[in-house]
Amino acid sequence: MQLELRHISKTFGPLKANNDINHTFQEGRIYAILGENGAGKSTLMKIISGYQQPDTGGELLINGTPTVIHSPSDALNNGIGMLYQDPLDFPPMTVLENYLTSHPRTGFLPDRSEARREFLSIAQRFGFHLDPDMLIEGLTIGERQQLEIVRLLSLKIGFLILDEPTTGISEAQRQTLFSTLKQLAAEDKLTIALVTHKLADVEELCDEVMVLRHGRVSGTCTMPQPPDTLVRMMFGHTEEAVREKATRTMNWVQLSRGLLPDSDNLPALPLGQPILQVKELTLQTRLLTIENITLDVREGEVIGLAGLDGSGQGDFMRQCAGLNRVSWRDHVMSGIAFAGLIILFDYLMGYSSTVFTTTLLLLLGLTLGPVFISLLSYLRDRTEHVYFDGIPTRWMSYRDLRERGLAYLSAGRLEEGLVTGMTLTQHFALAKLSKIPWVNWFAALRRTNEGIKQYDVRGQAFSPIQTLSGGNQQRVALALLADNLRLAFLENPTRGLDVNSARNIWHLLLSRREKGTAIVFSSPDLDEIVAYSDRVMVFSSGRCTLVGDPAKINRHDLGLLIGGLRHD
Amino acid sequence: MTDWRRLFRVTGVNSVVGILPLLAGVLTALILIAILLNTEGFTMRDVWDALYDGAWETDGKKLRVLINWMPLMLCSTGLLLTFTAGLWNIGIEGQLTMGALGAAAVALFVRHDSKTVQLGAEIGLACIAGAGWGLLAGILKTRGGVNEIFGGVALNFISALFSAFLISGPWAPERGGTGSRTEAFDEFTLLPSRIIDRSHLSNTAVALTVGGFIVVALILYFSRFGLQLKAIGKSENSARALGIPTERNLWLAMLLCGGLAGLGGAIKVLHPPIGQLQQNSSGGIGFLALLVVLLASIRPWLVPIIAFVFAFLATGGQRVESSLQIDAALVNVLQGVLVLAVLLFDGIRQRIQAEQEKRAVAAQAARRAAEEELKVKSS
Numbered sequence: 001m002q003l004e005l006r007h008i009s010k011t012f013g014p015l016k017a018n019n020d021i022n023h024t025f026q027e028g029r030i031y032a033i034l035g036e037n038g039a040g041k042s043t044l045m046k047i048i049s050g051y052q053q054p055d056t057g058g059e060l061l062i063n064g065t066p067t068v069i070h071s072p073s074d075a076l077n078n079g080i081g082m083l084y085q086d087p088l089d090f091p092p093m094t095v096l097e098n099y100l101t102s103h104p105r106t107g108f109l110p111d112r113s114e115a116r117r118e119f120l121s122i123a124q125r126f127g128f129h130l131d132p133d134m135l136i137e138g139l140t141i142g143e144r145q146q147l148e149i150v151r152l153l154s155l156k157i158g159f160l161i162l163d164e165p166t167t168g169i170s171e172a173q174r175q176t177l178f179s180t181l182k183q184l185a186a187e188d189k190l191t192i193a194l195v196t197h198k199l200a201d202v203e204e205l206c207d208e209v210m211v212l213r214h215g216r217v218s219g220t221c222t223m224p225q226p227p228d229t230l231v232r233m234m235f236g237h238t239e240e241a242v243r244e245k246a247t248r249t250m251n252w253v254q255l256s257r258g259l260l261p262d263s264d265n266l267p268a269l270p271l272g273q274p275i276l277q278v279k280e281l282t283l284q285t286r287l288l289t290i291e292n293i294t295l296d297v298r299e300g301e302v303i304g305l306a307g308l309d310g311s312g313q314g315d316f317m318r319q320c321a322g323l324n325r326v327s328w329r330d331h332v333m334s335g336i337a338f339a340g341l342i343i344l345f346d347y348l349m350g351y352s353s354t355v356f357t358t359t360l361l362l363l364l365g366l367t368l369g370p371v372f373i374s375l376l377s378y379l380r381d382r383t384e385h386v387y388f389d390g391i392p393t394r395w396m397s398y399r400d401l402r403e404r405g406l407a408y409l410s411a412g413r414l415e416e417g418l419v420t421g422m423t424l425t426q427h428f429a430l431a432k433l434s435k436i437p438w439v440n441w442f443a444a445l446r447r448t449n450e451g452i453k454q455y456d457v458r459g460q461a462f463s464p465i466q467t468l469s470g471g472n473q474q475r476v477a478l479a480l481l482a483d484n485l486r487l488a489f490l491e492n493p494t495r496g497l498d499v500n501s502a503r504n505i506w507h508l509l510l511s512r513r514e515k516g517t518a519i520v521f522s523s524p525d526l527d528e529i530v531a532y533s534d535r536v537m538v539f540s541s542g543r544c545t546l547v548g549d550p551a552k553i554n555r556h557d558l559g560l561l562i563g564g565l566r567h568d
Numbered sequence: 569m570t571d572w573r574r575l576f577r578v579t580g581v582n583s584v585v586g587i588l589p590l591l592a593g594v595l596t597a598l599i600l601i602a603i604l605l606n607t608e609g610f611t612m613r614d615v616w617d618a619l620y621d622g623a624w625e626t627d628g629k630k631l632r633v634l635i636n637w638m639p640l641m642l643c644s645t646g647l648l649l650t651f652t653a654g655l656w657n658i659g660i661e662g663q664l665t666m667g668a669l670g671a672a673a674v675a676l677f678v679r680h681d682s683k684t685v686q687l688g689a690e691i692g693l694a695c696i697a698g699a700g701w702g703l704l705a706g707i708l709k710t711r712g713g714v715n716e717i718f719g720g721v722a723l724n725f726i727s728a729l730f731s732a733f734l735i736s737g738p739w740a741p742e743r744g745g746t747g748s749r750t751e752a753f754d755e756f757t758l759l760p761s762r763i764i765d766r767s768h769l770s771n772t773a774v775a776l777t778v779g780g781f782i783v784v785a786l787i788l789y790f791s792r793f794g795l796q797l798k799a800i801g802k803s804e805n806s807a808r809a810l811g812i813p814t815e816r817n818l819w820l821a822m823l824l825c826g827g828l829a830g831l832g833g834a835i836k837v838l839h840p841p842i843g844q845l846q847q848n849s850s851g852g853i854g855f856l857a858l859l860v861v862l863l864a865s866i867r868p869w870l871v872p873i874i875a876f877v878f879a880f881l882a883t884g885g886q887r888v889e890s891s892l893q894i895d896a897a898l899v900n901v902l903q904g905v906l907v908l909a910v911l912l913f914d915g916i917r918q919r920i921q922a923e924q925e926k927r928a929v930a931a932q933a934a935r936r937a938a939e940e941e942l943k944v945k946s947s
Contacts (some may be wrong), residue, residue: 329815334711337703366707415803416805422799
């Protein structure tokens with residue numbers, strides 16, 4: 001499908017998100033759409049996929065015919081499909097059911113066996129190993145992406161947009177994805193547009209590049225191109241140094257590492273007392289049991305957790321941070337609540353009616369269930385496995401540990417971390433651990449403005465958090481962490497951020513480190529782990545290997561460990 | 569100046585513009601209702617006259633509105649807390665019933681020399697019973713994974729059945745029991761009241777209602793607990809990640825809501841002239857309170873006004889039925905139309921507001937971009 005954009009503009013108030021964009025996407029070519037955060041990439045993709053309408057005067061031509069796309073389903077009818085960064089599927093349903101949801105021939109009673117045949121034939125063609133009866137919940141992001149591709153292909157699309165498709169998927173899945181896309185472009189004459197930050201992906205996959213800056217097309221070129229050309233088109237004003245680095249290495253993390261002061265002496269920072277001690281911990285994840293995890297983290301140290309997506313890095317952090325545990329205080333509280341209710345009903349009712357006996361038993365099970373489970377696991381295994389700051393953490397929840405200077409930042413910033421709909425000031429008021437029952441709004445406002453200044457947040461004290469860009473949200477999340485932070489668990493801290501934002505985030509993190517904060521982070525990007533870690537823990541198919549030798553912290557050696565090719 | 573206003577917005581006090589959709593909704597509802605009445609051959613004027621006649625004509629009638637207002641108000645106040653925390657506490661009806669049972673238990677079977685102690689025990693047990701019933705729904709929610717709506721509906725049933733069991737069984741009057749009410753409570757156990765124009769009014773009840781509302785409003789506007797509830801209501805996971813004890817706060821919200829509903833139940837049965845436990849003593853007040861809070865869209869200061877309008881409609885509705893021969897259900901229809909219309913306009917308002925916010929953000933970004941462009945040029 002050939003798609004032509006003519007004079008596409010999109011104005012939000014005084015902001016021109018897209019400014020007179022003219023471009024033709026030729027059939028069977030793979031395009032990269034590059035640009036900084038806020039350059040107008042997503043607006044443009046939203047216009048093409050029907051989420052937003054362009055300002056009057058702009059038109060879209062599909063195979064030469066002017067077409068108005070009113071809605072995403074309209075876009076699908078016109079053969080334009082979009083693969084989102086977070087797959088749009090329904091986790092409680094099976095793969096096949098998801099496939100059926102948008103199937104054109106889904107009537108009142110869908111023909112499941114026919115759909116299954118169709119699904120399997122498309123999946124097979126691209127070498128996707130998807131079980132149609134598996135629940136989405138059990139799939140990795142990469143597999144969910146594959147499902148989405150199969151679904152979109154069954155709708156006979158001619159133009160496929162992919163938004164950051166390689167974020168959060170494994171190297172093998174990335175290779176499968178790329179070969180699929182190449183096959184689709186070559187054989188099915190699909191036009192593919194890839195929205196991305198990763199220059200490596202562009203280099204490997206794309207035929208053409210379109211760069212946006214401040215809402216305009218700042219350049220187009222045909223690959224291959226030297227990376228510094230792309231970087232210059234993207235950032236324009238970037239300093240000489242960035243370009244120099246970019247010619248040496250095209251990966252953004254190394255690029256940003258070059259900009260950090262003293263980046264070459266990272267391990268030279270004197271390490272303090274051990275802050276986190278993990279002794280022979282057994283970790284039960286959804287699919288794996290990882291035994292014998294041992295790790296000592298010292299003040300000021302940065303530990304990178306490497307491994308394929310879903311190998312247990314996230315579970316390890318959540319376990320150490322006490323996120324899935326009930327605090328002893330809550331155990332006591334539920335005991336009191338239970339006793340109170342028993343006394344109350346006993347007094348109030350005084351009649352041994354069956355209903356109430358049942359209700360009481362139900363209550364007993366519900367309130368004391370977690371207590372019993374904790375007690376049982378304690379009786380089964382009485383050794384302490386995780387010490388934080390020398391204190392055993394078995395009976396402590398995340399909240400207890402947070403009060404002692406531990407923090408956990410999830411990769412889903414708005415799902416688990418920041419509250420959509422609340423302003424920055426409200427966040428700062430919430431994050432302050434205080435026993436005072438009322439909120440001092442003036443102090444909160446002062447803290448907010450300080451935080452905004454210190455962390456260079458582009459937003460105002462009264463901006464609702466969701467109106468900030470991803471990088472700024474992450475900066476707010478960091479600013480919210482307590483001043484006396486001892487240990488931070490960070491799940492993919494630079495997810496979805498562009499080069500500059502990611503660099504800034506790491507700059508802020510490492511400045512914390514100088515004050516003695518230890519950092520444990522996971523990242524799907526091996527370069528990020530290589531660049532910033534003092535030591536690396538590699539999670540691979542149920543095994544866990546600690547790499548302490550700086551000479552061995554490099555792409556090659558870690559890659560071998562992740563691939564399960566070596567354990568030492 | 570602007571900072572002051574914005575700080576108010578942060579704390580949740582909305583500008584006057586916020587009630588415009590409410591007014592628009594009411595207006596639309598009135599027009600719809602007029603059309604509806606017209607098909608039945610009545611005018612708005614007829615209905616208004618009947619309502620006025622039934623609920624406002626004399627001081628006594630006004631007092632009756634006030635007496636209906638109090639339990640409704642207490643339930644709405646409690647619901648403000650749970651709605652803020654994102655809980656649809658539909659079990660409020662059962663919590664009210666349990667409160668009525670608690671108060672009745674003491675009024676029927678316990679006697680103390682001091683009237684203050686007596687009343688304190690009645691109201692205290694009512695609050696505790698309501699609170700316990702609320703906490704039960706809360707425990708079912710956080711520990712059992714039972715949605716508070718389903719848990720609440722089930723608990724409503726249990727409390728209604730239990731109330732029926734007591735009235736027809738152990739608490740039935742010794743002589744002449746009809747199975748629909750207990751014996752009248754002793755005068756001594758009722759709320760102290762004075763009689764104005766043949767109607768009773770208890771200052772204690774009014775003070776408890778207003779006091780409860782003020783305390784909850786203060787909690788919501790100024791307290792850490794209120795702010796934490798807001799965060800939990802918007803995103804429980806994020807709230808937990810910010811170190812907020814979500815379970816404890818949810819339980820506390822349910823507990824307080826149940827307690828306030830229990831207090832409402834106590835006032836319902838202890839306020840003269842009722843003075844006895846009747847079958848279906850809750851009378852749907854809990855559900856009505858849900859509508860009140862929905863209409864106010866969790867803006868506390870609107871709640872007393874809306875609750876008052878509803879109490880007025882409920883009181884006058886009986887007269888509408890008798891004088892115009894319209895089924896009293898029509899009043900419920902009117903309320904339903906009102907709620908739908910207002911929710912509709914509130915939805916429109918939210919869309920406009922979101923659009924405005926988006927524009928403001930875009931404007932800010934544009935300003936930044938321009939500034940940076942300038943900086944680049946100058947360097």
